[in-house]
Structures are given as structure tokens and as C-alpha cells.
Amino acid sequence: MCFNLLDEKNQKMKSHTRRSFLKKTFVNTSLAMGAVSGSVVPSEGKQVNSSAARSQGSKPKIKFSVIGLNHGHIYGQTDTIVRAGGELCSFTAKEPELISAFAKRYPQAKFVKSEAEILEDSAIQLIVSASISDERGPLGIKVMQHGKDFMSDKPGFVSLSQLEEARSVQRETKRIYSIMYSERFGNRATVKAGELVQQGAIGKVIQTIGLGPHRLSASSRPPWFFDKKRFGGILCDIGSHQFDQFLFFTGSTEAEIVASQWSNVNHPEYPDFEDFGDVMLRGNKGTGYIRVDWFTPDGLTTWGDGRLTLMGTDGYIELRKYTDPAGREGGDHLFLVNHEKPQYIDCKLQPLPYGEQLVNDILNRTETAMSQQHCFLVMELALNAQAQAKKVVLSK
């Protein structure tokens, strides 16, 4: 699974003082919002026999295909479904270099020239996509109209009109539109925090603070990455992970944007880019604050020092998701402080249930991985925050 591979890579990077810029760029682009077009190799040359991840000889639970490879997240998404018992049958994309990298990693998958071939293949139950952000909503709508389920990279939409159409088509077709918010579903510490909160370890959650810094590595990014119409804005894009966590951990089913803002503080060469954004929000069960940015400095051994702090009536949890700067090795660090002695919990063995839950949902027509209401509300909040955000201009 891609997350494991990357964790392993991070460990290696720690053990070497410095690596080349190119290698660091890979870690950044493939785990974080990435421009994969021609510049990035999926797993640094490490072949993965992803079908081997399934129990030997077990019958595939579902058949699935991939449409759109524009973000490196596609490897994590694909591996998640393969490990959960999915058979990767076919894939398509427009960019030759992305096709060849994907084919090398998944030799079992047949390359097909058109989306239609996949959409019209009645054996395929699920379509997984990391196409360019503005293409995901329209694709997902088509997928559902073809009677299939859909799993998208985040953000799932770049406009409220895309979201509303998808909501309506989902209601009619009863298909699944899932968005893989990897900062929760792919992060073991975050999954563990969910269990602890569920067990009442910190009482009732009052507030969440999510910080999502990312490394930019501008030279490795394709043009669409800097075009707001295509990536949707910083709050819609990397912010969407944070709205997911806010709703999940507070248990809110309704929420409003109290205030939101964005800025392009330090990248005037990309006038349609946003390098900073933050949001205050209020749900029916708790409040939240979100900050996202593209300022991860070169000295950090991974793409971003993602943090999540959950404050409850009886304690708090802090996650150092991907790194503990000048502290413990690796990622997945959880700190629990409640009425007992403060505890450190290493979450590296915590299972990640999203893939299996989604596959079971596809088979059983259930909503255990993520409710449809939650999936869409996350993007509604992200898109509203983006639409309402005030541009900040700081003086020098």
C-alpha cells in the first residue's frame, strides 16, 4: 500500500542526512497534492505486486477500474482497493508518461483507450479516479449514471454546482460517491484517535484544530496545479481533508463557516495560486479551526507536519501525523492527555479499515466507510469556505 511504502521511505530519509532534491520532491508530490505528469515515478523504482497483497488464491470481492491518473494519490487509492479484495481490471488516462508508470506498477490491469469502454463494462462495480480536480465531479456523475460506484481523490469537486448535481444523481441512482480523505483514512494515528474518542477517552469533543502544511516543490507541478479554476482553491483542495476531520471528530451533522480567508503571500510568480488559507467553523456538536499552507520548509524530512488537536471536556489528543520534528522517528504519533498521566501512543500497527469498509459497502449497499451525507457535507463546507473567503494581502 502506498502509505506504507511512503512511510518506509520517510524512515530511510531520516537515516540519510540529505537526499537529492528530486527524491524529496517525490515524497512530497506523491503523498501530498501532486503533479505526477511525467515527473514522478510511482514508487521510486520499487515494484509492488499489488495483487499479492490479497490473501493468496482468494476470490476477488469486486472488480474495479481506474480513470484518470493526474494525482499521485491514485497509487494509494488503487492499493487500498486491491488490498481490500478488489480486482483491478482496466484503466485509462490521457498522458502517456502516467499510463506507462501505472502499467508498470499494475501489470494485471488492461489499458483501454476510452472512458466509455470502462463505463460500459458491466463487470466493473467501482471506478477509482485521481483525474484533474475539476474533472472528478463530472466523471463521478457519469459513473453513477452508468450504475457503478465511484471513489475519488480529494477534492471531490471544485464548485458547488458540481456538488449539487452529484448529490442529485446520487439520490436518484443510489450509487456510492466516496472521496478518499487520505489524511484520515490513510493515517493510522487519525484512525486510532477516532477509536479513542468513540471510547470516551477525552469526553465530549468541543473543538478540533487541523493544521495541514504541504511542501510546494513548484518545479515538479503541472500548470493545472496553479490554476484556481482547476484545483479549486486551497481551502477546497488541501482544506477538504480538514473539514472531513472536523465533522468526523465533533460528530457534527450541520456546520457553518464562521470566517475564511486565503492569501498568496510568497508566490507572486503564480498569480492564480493560494499558498495560505484558514477557516473558523461552527458545527452543531463542536467548533473547529483549519489552517492549510504550502510552506513546508526543506529541512523537514517529509512533505508536511500535519497536526490535529482534539479538545474534549475531559482531555485532549494531539496527533503528529507524519513527523515529530526533532522528536520520535517516523509518523503516526498520538498524545493523549486526560485525567490520567499523559500517554504517548505509537499507532504504526493500527489497521486502516476504509478500503475493506468501502468494498463491503459496495457489496452490501451500506455506508460504513463514510456516510454519503458526510462525504458531500465535507465538500459543501470546503466549497463554501472557499467561495466566502476574503483575500488577505500582507504588507511587506
Add this chain to the structure above:
Amino acid sequence: MCFNLLDEKNQKMKSHTRRSFLKKTFVNTSLAMGAVSGSVVPSEGKQVNSSAARSQGSKPKIKFSVIGLNHGHIYGQTDTIVRAGGELCSFTAKEPELISAFAKRYPQAKFVKSEAEILEDSAIQLIVSASISDERGPLGIKVMQHGKDFMSDKPGFVSLSQLEEARSVQRETKRIYSIMYSERFGNRATVKAGELVQQGAIGKVIQTIGLGPHRLSASSRPPWFFDKKRFGGILCDIGSHQFDQFLFFTGSTEAEIVASQWSNVNHPEYPDFEDFGDVMLRGNKGTGYIRVDWFTPDGLTTWGDGRLTLMGTDGYIELRKYTDPAGREGGDHLFLVNHEKPQYIDCKLQPLPYGEQLVNDILNRTETAMSQQHCFLVMELALNAQAQAKKVVLSK
């Protein structure tokens, strides 16, 4: 100095697994917003010959007095000036138990029955106060009108009208109205962060996030502590520390409140109390987010896990000011991540210059400890945030 004593105490508490609730309560109430009335001994029975803190035999640089002992911070404030070369001449207060504790700690100080006796003593250059929050502004105004300088515990005011009157009297009299924001002036890691930012260690500061959790220990608090008219509201009170740090670290000289809110989530027995508050703000040089609360759980060995994160164009600094839960011993932890390898800096030997700077300002009529404009702008922001704040009611 009070901060040192308390740091020492925290170390001891770490080395013992558990102490009695009473002792924990003390650490909480004396360093954090405290109700000292009759319930708390200044230094757990440890006598301090505070005049000995000055170089032996050196002539005092200034003479000062204390009016109002309602908050335990008065010990830190007094020690700060004694160590900087001040001679504590006299003090007054209304509460017999507070008078007797203060007299025991500072046997050199003469108790006088009325404020007037101090105000009219022409030898006294500075008055230090930790009276009840709503009495500080009116007292400071009288102090300046008597030609003396003033150093108040935070918050320096509980209303915009108090602030405006003080501003006007300060302009006329040219006296100093200083507010000892102990979460910066009394915290070595925060002072060190100021030096690092000044040296350009993280480039231009784009944003600050300040988290100020506090332990409540409700049973040790006097009635005024729960009366909003008197303590001023959570954003005015414990929030003011955070506005100070926001302005200081971003270098902003103008700022606006983007949004602010407060709640009484879990203390219905105190209907005029606020146990949670947060603020998003925008300055001319950077943005900021502030969260304050009264939810420090019993398991923490100190009164609050105060954090400050400074995000710059070329790196970031995180402070774990008073504790590093399940991590390093003690407080004053600074983490610097920039284009070099992440660094941990232990700041426990960092000097705290505020006291000496203030004493020199009194002698030289300068503004090195804190500009008057900054001092008042901090409280203006805190009071505006409080006045504009929306009350949040969370559903169960």
C-alpha cells in the same frame, strides 16, 4: 522569581507520580488566572528573601509599591521588579489573608491602610497591581495622574471605555502603563523565539497560532472569577496574552478581528463564566488564530499546555511553553524547522529581560520593554474580540 519557583515545582511534580489535588491546585492557581483569596499560600511555604535576588549591597534603581493582591500573579510581578533593582517599599490590599501572605513573603515592605498613602508618597516611582481585573484600569489612571508609572497584571482593562480613558491620561501625563503579559515576558521559550524571528530564522512571519488552555480548579476561585463584568470575558482575560504574542511576532501595528466566539460548554453552574473562546485575526503584517479554554485535564502536571506556532516564509517555530506531554521534562521547549535539519532548543537558561527593561524605561523615559502603542493595542484587540464575539451553544 515566581516563574523559577514554579518551574522547579513542576519538575518535582514530574518526579513524583501523583501529588494531592491541593498541591496541583496550587500550581494551577498561582501561575494561571488564580483566586488567591484565602486558599493559596504564595510559594508552598518556601520563604524567598526576594531582596537577596538583587546584587548584594547594590543601590536600588527605583522605589515601588504594590496595590491589590487579588491574583497570584502579583508575586511574579513583584519579584520581576525586585530582581531588576526595584526596592519594594509598601503595599496595600483589602483582604486580610492576602495581606498576611504577602507580608510574610516580603517582610521589607510596609503595609499601609490606604491607596492614597502610596499614591501620595513622592518617593514611589512605580505601582504594581494585581487587583481584581475591573479595578486595574481605574487604578492605573489614578497612578498616572499622580505622576507615577504603572505595571498591571493582565488583563489591563475590562472595557473599551477604561482603555480609552487610560490612553488619554497616558498621552497627557507621559507616564508608563505596562501590562505584564507573563506568557511572553515570563516564558523563556517565547523570549528565545523572539530572538530567532528577529534573526530571520523562519523568514517573514505569516501567521501565529496561540493556544492557551488553563486548569479551572473551580473550588479555589473567588466569586469575581465567574462574574464576566469583573473578569472581562475569556477573550479579554486569558486571551489578552495571545493578542500580545500575535502583534509581537507578526510585527503588526494594525489589526482587525476577523471573527470571535465564546461558549460556556461545560460549566452551567457558573452562568456568567466562559470556558472556551477563539478568534481569527488579521494584522497588517500577518494573520493569527487564538484559542483559549479552561479545560486542562487533571492528568497534566502543570496548569496548561500552552503552545505557540509561528509560521514563516522559510520555516516555523513551535513552542511547548510549559510542558511537553509524554515528552521532555519541564517547560520552555522550542522546536525550529527551517531549511536546515529540525532543531530542538531547550530555553531554560534564556534570560527574561522585561523587568530590567521596564526599570530602565522608568529611569530613562524610554519604551524598550513594550511600546505604549503595543500595550494598548493588545487590549483594544482583546476587548473588541470580546465585544464582537458570538456566543456558541453546542447541542449535546
